[in-house]
Every structure is written in C-alpha cells, then in structure tokens.
Amino acid sequence: xxxxxxxxxxxxRELEERVAMLEARLGDGLRQPEQGQxxxxxxxxxxxxxxxxxxxxxxxxxxxxxxxxxVFANRAFQNLCGYDAAELIGRNCxxxxxxDTDPADVAKVRDAVAARRDVVVEILNYHRDGTxxxxxxxxxxxxxxxxxxxxxxxxxxxxxxFRTTEGILAESEARYRALFDAVDSGFxxxxxxxxxxDRAVDYRFVELNPAFAAQTGLxxxxxxxxxxxxxNLERSWFDTYGEVARTGQPVRFESGSVAMGxxxxxxALRVGEPEQxxxxxxxxxxxxxxxxxxxxxxxxxERADERDMVWRASRDLFVVCGxxxxxxxxxxxxxxxxxxxxxxxxxxxxxxxxxxxDLPEAAAAFERVSGGLxxxxxxxxxxxxxxxxxxxxxxxxxxxxxxxxxxxxxxxRRALEExxxxxxxxxxxxxxxxxxxxxxxxxxxxxxSSTDLLKRPDLAEERRIRYVGAISDTVDRAAKLxxxxxxxxxxxxxxxxxxxxxxxVLAVSDMVGTLTGSRVRVELDLPEGDSLDLHVNAxxxxxxxxxxxxxxxxxxAMDGQGNLRIRLRRTTVIPAVRAHPRQRGDFVAVSxxxxxxxxxxxxxxxxxxxFFTTKTVGQGTGLGLSQVFGxxxxxxxxxxxxxxxxxxxxxxxxLPRVAPSHAAGPVEEPEALADGHGTRVLVVEDNLDxxxxxxxxxxxxxxxxxxxxxxxxxxxxxxxxxTRFEVVFSxxxxxxxxxxxxxxxxxxxxxxxxxxxxxxxSDVLAAEGTHGFDLLPKPYSVADLSRILRRxxxxxxxxxxxxx
Numbered sequence: 001x002x003x004x005x006x007x008x009x010x011x012x013r014e015l016e017e018r019v020a021m022l023e024a025r026l027g028d029g030l031r032q033p034e035q036g037q038x039x040x041x042x043x044x045x046x047x048x049x050x051x052x053x054x055x056x057x058x059x060x061x062x063x064x065x066x067x068x069x070x071v072f073a074n075r076a077f078q079n080l081c082g083y084d085a086a087e088l089i090g091r092n093c094x095x096x097x098x099x100d101t102d103p104a105d106v107a108k109v110r111d112a113v114a115a116r117r118d119v120v121v122e123i124l125n126y127h128r129d130g131t132x133x134x135x136x137x138x139x140x141x142x143x144x145x146x147x148x149x150x151x152x153x154x155x156x157x158x159x160x161x162f163r164t165t166e167g168i169l170a171e172s173e174a175r176y177r178a179l180f181d182a183v184d185s186g187f188x189x190x191x192x193x194x195x196x197x198d199r200a201v202d203y204r205f206v207e208l209n210p211a212f213a214a215q216t217g218l219x220x221x222x223x224x225x226x227x228x229x230x231x232n233l234e235r236s237w238f239d240t241y242g243e244v245a246r247t248g249q250p251v252r253f254e255s256g257s258v259a260m261g262x263x264x265x266x267x268a269l270r271v272g273e274p275e276q277x278x279x280x281x282x283x284x285x286x287x288x289x290x291x292x293x294x295x296x297x298x299x300x301x302e303r304a305d306e307r308d309m310v311w312r313a314s315r316d317l318f319v320v321c322g323x324x325x326x327x328x329x330x331x332x333x334x335x336x337x338x339x340x341x342x343x344x345x346x347x348x349x350x351x352x353x354x355x356x357x358d359l360p361e362a363a364a365a366f367e368r369v370s371g372g373l374x375x376x377x378x379x380x381x382x383x384x385x386x387x388x389x390x391x392x393x394x395x396x397x398x399x400x401x402x403x404x405x406x407x408x409x410x411x412x413r414r415a416l417e418e419x420x421x422x423x424x425x426x427x428x429x430x431x432x433x434x435x436x437x438x439x440x441x442x443x444x445x446x447x448x449s450s451t452d453l454l455k456r457p458d459l460a461e462e463r464r465i466r467y468v469g470a471i472s473d474t475v476d477r478a479a480k481l482x483x484x485x486x487x488x489x490x491x492x493x494x495x496x497x498x499x500x501x502x503x504x505v506l507a508v509s510d511m512v513g514t515l516t517g518s519r520v521r522v523e524l525d526l527p528e529g530d531s532l533d534l535h536v537n538a539x540x541x542x543x544x545x546x547x548x549x550x551x552x553x554x555x556x557a558m559d560g561q562g563n564l565r566i567r568l569r570r571t572t573v574i575p576a577v578r579a580h581p582r583q584r585g586d587f588v589a590v591s592x593x594x595x596x597x598x599x600x601x602x603x604x605x606x607x608x609x610x611f612f613t614t615k616t617v618g619q620g621t622g623l624g625l626s627q628v629f630g631x632x633x634x635x636x637x638x639x640x641x642x643x644x645x646x647x648x649x650x651x652x653x654x655l656p657r658v659a660p661s662h663a664a665g666p667v668e669e670p671e672a673l674a675d676g677h678g679t680r681v682l683v684v685e686d687n688l689d690x691x692x693x694x695x696x697x698x699x700x701x702x703x704x705x706x707x708x709x710x711x712x713x714x715x716x717x718x719x720x721x722x723t724r725f726e727v728v729f730s731x732x733x734x735x736x737x738x739x740x741x742x743x744x745x746x747x748x749x750x751x752x753x754x755x756x757x758x759x760x761x762s763d764v765l766a767a768e769g770t771h772g773f774d775l776l777p778k779p780y781s782v783a784d785l786s787r788i789l790r791r792x793x794x795x796x797x798x799x800x801x802x803x804x
Contacts, residue, residue, distance in 0.1 A: 218230070682717055
C-alpha cells in the first residue's frame with residue numbers, strides 16, 4: 001500500500017509539472033485574429049439559436065451597450081452558475097468573480113475585450129450558492145457583414161475536477177490503462193532476482209498487457225517466474241535484463257529464443273526505484289520477418305555465388321565499366337583469351353585495347369550505353385597481350401553510374417563469314433565474267449561486221465550511213481551495259497541532285513503505259529499535299545533507270561497482263577533485310593506491286609546478282625535489278641522485295657529524304673561551236689590512243705590543244721604561263737596523282753581556271769564524288785565534249801565578271 005501511495009505521489013508531481021508546462025506554453029491565453037480575419041459573420045438569429053441548442057454553457061454580451069452586459073444566457077449556463085435568465089440579463093459577467101479570483105486572469109479578459117480579440121483563460125468563478133469552480137472561458141468577438149463589432153460570444157467549461165489531484169491521477173491512469181490494453185506490441189514489467197554473487201538468475205512477471213500472450217505464446221504468466229514458464233530459457237535473457245536493472249541503461253536489440261521457438265525485437269528499461277530491480281519490456285514477435293529475411297539472405301547469397309561462379313568460369317569477357325570509361329572489374333577470361341591479367345584491365349580505358357580502325361564504332365557504342373541504351377552485338381577487335389587482335393561481340397546494360405558488358409569471341413565466325421563472302425564474290429565474278437563476255441561479244445560482232453562492210457570500196461552512201469549508225473547504236477548499248485555493271489558494283493560516279501520524287505514518278509509514269517502495254521492496268525498511289533516533303537538527293541537519271549527496270553521486271557512477271565501499282569510514301573524505318581538490322585531515319589519509299597507469278601523462295605536471295613535471271617534466253621540480261629540494287633546502295637538507301645508464288649511481288653526502293661534545295665534556274669546550253677574559235681585547252685590523258693583521239697577531235701573543232709600524259713606534266717605546262725589555257729580537260733584514273741587531286745591543286749593555285757573531268761570508272765569518284773568539278777562520262781561523243789568545255793569556259797568568264 002505504501003508503495004502504491006508513493007507511486008501516486010510521483011504521478012501527481014509529474015502531472016503538476018505537465019500543467020505548469022502547458023500554462024507556460026499557453027502564455028496569456030489570448031488568440032488574436034489574423035489581419036483581415038473575422039471570427040464570425042453569422043446572422044443574429046443563427047447565433048442565438050446555435051447558442052441555445054448546444055449543451056455547452058454559452059453567454060452573449062453586447063459591447064455596444066454600457067458596461068458590455070449579458071444579453072443572452074443559454075440553459076446550460078444557467079445550470080452551471082445557478083442563476084436564472086432574469087438574474088443574468090443586463091449584468092456584466094464580472095459579478096461571477098470573487099475574492100479568490102486571480103486579478104491577472106481578470107486583466108487578460110479585460111484586455112482581450114478592449115482589443116476585440118479572442119481569449120482563452122482559466123478563471124475562478126462562483127456559483128449562486130457561493131461555491132467556486134474553475135471555469136475554462138472562451139471569448140470571441142462577433143462581427144457583422146460590414147465588419148462592425150456586434151457581440152462577444154463566451155463559452156464556459158467547468159474543469160474543476162480535472163484540476164484536482166485525484167482527477168488528474170484518475171485521468172492519467174485511464175489513459176495509461178487504455179494505451180496499455182490497446183497496444184499491439186507485447187508489454188510486461190518483470191522483477192529480477194539475483195544470487196549472492198549479484199548475478200541475475202530469474203525474473204518474475206509483475207504486470208502484463210493483453211498482447212503479451214499473443215506475442216510470446218505464454219498464458220497466465222502474471223506472478224510466475226520465467227524459469228517455470230520456459231525451463232530451458234537461454235542464459236542471455238537473464239544477463240541482459242539483469243544488467244538493465246543494475247545500471248539503469250536501456251537497451252534495444254533483436255534476439256531469438258530456441259526454447260520459445262521465436263525471435264523478438266526488444267526494448268527494455270528500468271522502472272521504479274533501483275532497489276525494486278524492475279524492468280519494463282516492450283517487444284514484438286518478428287519470427288516470420290526474420291525467417292523471410294534469412295530466406296532472402298540465403299537466396300541472395302546463392303545467387304551471388306552463382307554469379308560469382310559464372311563470372312569466374314565463363315569463357316566470355318566480363319567487365320564492369322564506369323561512365324567515365326574506366327574499367328572497374330574484369331573476370332579471368334581476359335587472361336585465358338587475350339593474355340591480359342585482371343589487374344592490367346582494371347583502371348584502363350574502354351578504348352585502350354580497341355583496334356584503331358574500330359575506335360569510331362567503339363566510341364559511338366560507349367555514347368549509346370552512357371545515354372542509358374542497351375547494346376547488342378557490337379563487333380570490335382580487341383588487342384591481345386602478344387600484339388594480335390581478336391574480334392569480340394559486345395553486349396552491355398547500363399546501371400546507374402556504370403554498365404555491365406560481356407564480350408564473346410567471334411573471331412572464327414568472322415573468318416568464316418569472310419570466307420563465305422569471298423566465295424560469293426568469286427561466284428558473282430564468274431557469273432559477271434560470263435555475262436559480260438556474252439553481251440560484249442554480241443556487241444563487238446555488230447561493230448566488227450559493220451567496220452568490215454565499211455571497208456568495201458563500192459559501198460553505197462545509204463549503206464555506209466546505215467553501218468555507221470549501227471556502230472554508234474552498238475556503242476551506246478555497250479555504254480549502258482557498262483553503266484549498269486558499275487551501278488551494281490557501286491563504282492559509277494553518280495551525279496546527285498535534289499529533286500522531288502513524286503514529280504519524277506509522274507514523269508516516268510507517262511512512259512509506263514508504253515513499256516507495259518495496254519493489257520497492264522497501272523495505278524498511281526501518290527500522297528496528297530505539298531511535294532516539298534518528298535525530296536531526295538540522288539542521280540535523277542539513275543533513279544529513272546531504276547524505276548523503268550522495276551516496271552519492266554513487273555511487266556515480264558505478269559506476262560504482259562495484270563495490275564501494276566506504284567505507291568509513294570514517307571517512312572521512318574527500313575526493315576531488316578539481308579542480315580542488315582532495321583534502320584531508323586527519314587526516308588522516301590517507292591513501292592511497285594504486281595500481280596505476276598511471284599518469285600520462288602530459293603531465288604529471293606539471288607535476284608539482285610548480276611546476270612541472274614529466270615527469263616528465257618533473249619528476254620533479259622539479268623542486270624536490271626542489279627542496277628537498282630547498286631543505285632540504292634550507292635545513294636545511301638535500300639531495296640527490299642516481298643513475294644509469294646502465284647500472289648505477285650512488291651519491290652520497295654528506299655532513299656534518304658532531304659530538304660528541298662533552292663537551286664538557280666537551268667543553265668543555258670552553249671551554241672554549236674564554229675571552226676577556228678581558238679579556245680585553249682590542256683588535255684591530260686595517260687592513255688595514248690584516247691589522248692591522241694581527244695586532241696585530234698578538238699583541233700578539228702577549232703580548239704588549240706596541248707596534251708600532257710600525267711598530272712605532273714600538266715602542272716608544269718600550266719606554270720609556263722598564267723594565261724596559257726582557258727580550260728583543263730583531265731582523265732580521273734591516272735598513275736601517280738589522279739585527276740581529282742590534280743583538279744584540287746589547280747583550284748588552289750589558279751581558282752579562275754576551270755577543270756572538266758572524264759572517266760569511265762573510278763573508285764575515287766564513287767567514294768568521294770567529283771568535289772564540285774564537271775564530269776563527262778566515258779564513252780563520250782565529240783559534240784558532248786565540245787559542249788561541256790564551252791560551258792565551263794562561259795561559266796568561268798561569268799564568275800570573273802561577277803567578281804569585278
């Protein structure tokens with residue numbers, strides 16, 4: 001009983017300290033409205049009705065009357081103070097105060113009323129019978145809609161019992177008991193027992209909450225010793241709680257009990273006087289959580305072991321690389337495959353061991369993975385420690401500030417692919433050789449026969465003209481055949497320009513009917529709208545040729561009868577084709593669909609090979625589709641085919657779309673040249689027959705010519721006099737400095753001297769273009785040669801006049 005009394009006294013002191021703290025926090029109990037804030041704008045009727053209906057004691061005073069008298073008091077207030085309404089109305093509420101009322105509290109109320117602001121204050125008032133009560137008073141001003149002070153509204157609350165020791169203790173005990181019973185965590189107070197050596201040997205459960213049994217599985221434990229409830233309880237529990245009881249130091253820990261088959265999260269602290277050896281314990285059963293954590297840890301460890309085994313056992317190269325390009329980790333395969341130790345790889349840059357020729361592709365791949373993209377099958381050569389290189393195919397996945405990469409050795413695969421390509425090249429060369437020999441022998445037969453007939457002394461003029469015409473036509477056919485071969489080989493020097501594809505298709509469509517015949521129905525599907533969206537930069541002549549070749553191929557596939565649909569559209573994707581991945585970009589696609597016999601699956605991979613054809617002898621050379629293929633590739637595009645036997649075929653030509661150009665108007669062609677005009681030309685040609693012919697032809701047309709057999713002699717001739725020549729006519733393919741390089745030197749030294757290039761084949765032109773110089777393709781006519789030279793001279797003269 002004494003212990004309980006002492007506990008209540010301590011609790012009383014705690015509550016008194018709590019009340020003092022609250023009073024200090026409350027300050028003077030006044031709450032002022034914020035700027036522009038009104039405590040009320042309700043109507044009078046609503047205010048009085050609400051005050052009457054509430055069970056809380058309420059009064060209303062009128063500050064506009066002398067001494068701010070009470071003008072309304074509800075029934076609850078009358079019951080509180082013992083006065084009826086007649087005794088209250090018209091009086092200032094100060095009459096409820098008495099001898100023990102604190103003047104400071106009165107001053108708080110007076111100041112708030114004078115300042116027209118809210119106030120909350122605990123004040124001692126008196127009932128009608130003279131007994132006192134502690135009144136928690138809430139006063140608030142009431143303003144009308146115009147912002148004028150109308151009333152003061154006051155609520156009362158008798159808190160006397162809450163301010164007595166018994167009331168405070170009872171309230172505290174009730175809150176404690178409610179919390180004690182409601183908490184889901186287990187809670188108990190134990191009393192420790194020590195032996196003669198001051199060692200904790202047991203503890204007794206003094207107080208338990210309802211959740212104790214659910215958290216421990218122990219029932220009816222109050223008043224019983226732990227050793228009786230759990231005979232084999234581990235020694236650590238006694239030692240831990242004994243240390244808390246002796247030192248007063250709280251502990252927080254997680255521990256398991258084999259004897260109880262559970263795992264707990266425990267918070268223990270000493271309570272009461274030290275001599276009582278009591279410990280309060282708050283705990284939660286976390287057995288399920290720990291089992292899950294242990295399972296996850298075991299699984300994670302197992303997976304880590306698996307990854308470690310894969311990392312160490314794999315024959316592929318594994319690395320972890322930071323986004324700064326520095327390798328952070330490398331596996332043992334670097335040593336086995338390339339001879340580099342892991343310590344030699346870690347700390348090196350990603351491109352340190354890459355073949356110089358593969359550095360651009362490696363840098364581009366690094367930029368992609370640094371930007372958060374995955375890498376797939378990026379092939380680069382990696383240096384071995386002995387100085388060699390091996391092809392590695394890389395895949396990479398970014399993660400935060402680093403990425404994981406795996407490289408597989410594909411050296412043998414690349415070698416096999418190269419062997420296959422060489423085999424295919426040899427097969428294609430064989431087909432090409434046979435096809436070229438066959439076609440050129442036919443052409444040479446016509447030329448040879450015509451020249452033999454021209455040698456006859458008694459040949460009539462009509463026949464002579466016919467034979468000369470046959471030779472000329474045969475040369476044109478030979479030039480066309482050569483052009484198709486070069487287009488397939490991507491060696492033809494294209495003359496690209498920006499043009500609208502829809503207009504080009506419309507122009508070719510005018511002749512499609514002639515090509516296909518009346519039994520083929522041609523349908524054009526062109527997009528509506530401004531054609532400025534359908535421009536490409538390509539050789540328009542080669543485009544027309546490619547389109548004609550596709551139309552002729554479709555006509556033959558339909559045997560001259562069926563439907564042909566030409567469709568034009570924009571697209572952002574070229575589908576994967578012939579081992580090339582899908583390509584994204586901005587393209588113009590021209591599709592030709594026929595209703596012909598279709599293409600057998602085994603022939604789909606061969607239709608673009610030169611001289612490959614399924615047509616009968618005399619119906620085609622097999623170069624039409626190869627020309628389309630070469631033109632597409634050399635123009636930065638692609639050609640695809642979709643076909644099924646008996647269901648027709650669709651060819652689609654893709655070309656990169658460009659913005660329209662605003663080129664100047666067409667250049668006026670020069671008039672025919674008169675004999676003896678005297679234009680000075682430097683002819684540069686290493687072939688003696690061609691050089692002699694060009695010089696002779698130009699002289700017959702009235703040109704003054706000088707012939708140089710190589711670039712060095714040509715430059716020497718130019719240096720002999722600054723105005724010696726008006727134009728230079730140079731072949732491209734020459735030993736030493738080629739024609740394009742020569743033209744570049746002349747442009748730097750003599751920018752006013754025009755240069756015209758000529759070539760029948762040049763890998764330089766195919767790869768780099770003409771660098772802005774005029775080009776006359778071989779074979780050329782004398783008229784074409786004269787026209788292009790005269791135009792170059794005229795344009796150079798116009799430029800000089802413009803500069804002056």
